[in-house]
Amino acid sequence: MTTPTTTTIRPHSTGGAASMPMAERDDSGSMVRRILLGSQLRRLRESRGVTREAAGYSIRASESKISRMELGRVSFKQRDVADLLTLYGVVDEAERESLLGLARSSGHAGWWHSYNDVLPGWFQTYVGLEAAAARIATYEVQFVHGLLQTEAYAEAVIISGHRGGPPRAEIERRVELRMQRQKLLFSEQAPQLHCVLDEAALHRGYGGRQVMADQIKLLLEFSELPHITLQVVPFAHGGHVAESGAFTVLRFAERELSDVAYVEQLTGALYLDKREDVASYQAVLDRLSDAALPPAESRELLSRLWHTLLGGGG
Incomplete structure (x- = not known):
């Protein structure tokens, strides 16, 4: 045959x-950064014993939005990230700037958003x-x-x-x-x-x-x-x-x-x-x-x- x-x-x-x-992999970078930032915020929240409800209250958002943020499914506002870092007791300037930098660079929309x-x-x-x-x-x-x-x-x-x-x-x-x-x-x-x-x-x-x-x-x-x-x-x-x-x-x-x-x-x-x-x-x-x-x-x-x-x- x-x-x-x-x-x-x-x-x-x-x-x-x-x-x-072309659907180049560069377009996916913002998604990776959102997931990475979200996972780090989740680890910080859990290590401080803060509930999602309390975290949401601190940035005037719902518990479900905190969940979406921690999964990297939504974009991040720098003000929200800064407020969460303060709530979680992150005072080291280098650590704060690293995470805020992720927030700044994660806003690029991938090709699929069109x-x-x-x-x-x-x-x-x-x-x-x-x-x-x-x-x-x-x-x-x-x-x-x-x-x-x-x-x-x-x-x-x-x-x-x-x-x-x-x-x-x-x-x-x-x-x-x-x-x-x-x-x-x-x-x-x-x-x-x-x-x-x-x-x-x-x-x-x-x-x-x-x-x-x-x-x-x-x-x-x-x-x-x-x-x-x-x-x-x-x-x-x-x-x-x-x-x-x-x-x-x-x-x-x-x-x-x-x-x-x-x-x-x-x-x-x-x-x-x-x-x-x-x-x-x-x-x-x-x-x-x-x-x-x-x-x-x-x-x-x-x-x-x-x-x-x-x-x-x-």
């Missing part, structure tokens, strides 16, 4: 996206973390991962999630966003991506046979890149080793940053950064990887499915 001819793949573009700047019209607030956090990660490990059961989708497949998935379909302009913007995210895989400091994909996702015919054939061909091309590992959990495996649906574990180059497990839900998402929580998801991912076909055999399965979709051939 022949395998599809592969070419050097490049970032996809759609409409006006071709003229957009998609606020189609990007839910809870998912903005994920896109920023994705752009900042050094390693992305993910399990998918329903769809091909968003970073690995073709434009046509992405459009079909987006349409399938809405009764009657969203407005055409919204579809185009969301596809454009997905293709912009994909450019991360072609950046100079592209993350390591390990995708474990349930075979069921490959048999859900979003967009029809040709769309699926093109999608599988792209997966084959992506699987040849040195920083991408693609494994398929075959139907033949039988049992299901995942205690949950799809999820992603993100790891960062900065040692100060905790790994994050991301679990998407219907109208929101969970971001878990406690060591024991992340370890649980990583353990599931390890078991899934063990149950999946090795990369070379996964490619063979993809190639067979590609031939089947095209009507066979030897």
Whole structure:
């Protein structure tokens, strides 16, 4: 059996996206700094025995805002950071200036903020973390991962999630966003991506046979890149080793940053950064990887499915 001819793949573009700047990892720097500052503020608060409610009162904010600040999900006002540092008893000028400097440099908006019209607030956090990660490990059961989708497949998935379909302009913007995210895989400091994909996702015919054939061909091309590992959990495996649906574990180059497990839900998402929580998801991912076909055999399965979709051939 022949395998599809592969070419050097490049970032996809759609409409006006071709003229957009690459989703360079520099854009993720502000996200990293916000997370770093938030984690340091949380450690200071906890070490002083200050509640989130009391911290919020000191800066005229709610307890939930303190929680969002400590998770790095909102921008920081220098006045708020200064007041919190005073509350937490930080008087050393060098330490204060270091943290205030993080607050000043964390205000740059990433490229994804220009998609606020189609990007839910809870998912903005994920896109920023994705752009900042050094390693992305993910399990998918329903769809091909968003970073690995073709434009046509992405459009079909987006349409399938809405009764009657969203407005055409919204579809185009969301596809454009997905293709912009994909450019991360072609950046100079592209993350390591390990995708474990349930075979069921490959048999859900979003967009029809040709769309699926093109999608599988792209997966084959992506699987040849040195920083991408693609494994398929075959139907033949039988049992299901995942205690949950799809999820992603993100790891960062900065040692100060905790790994994050991301679990998407219907109208929101969970971001878990406690060591024991992340370890649980990583353990599931390890078991899934063990149950999946090795990369070379996964490619063979993809190639067979590609031939089947095209009507066979030897």
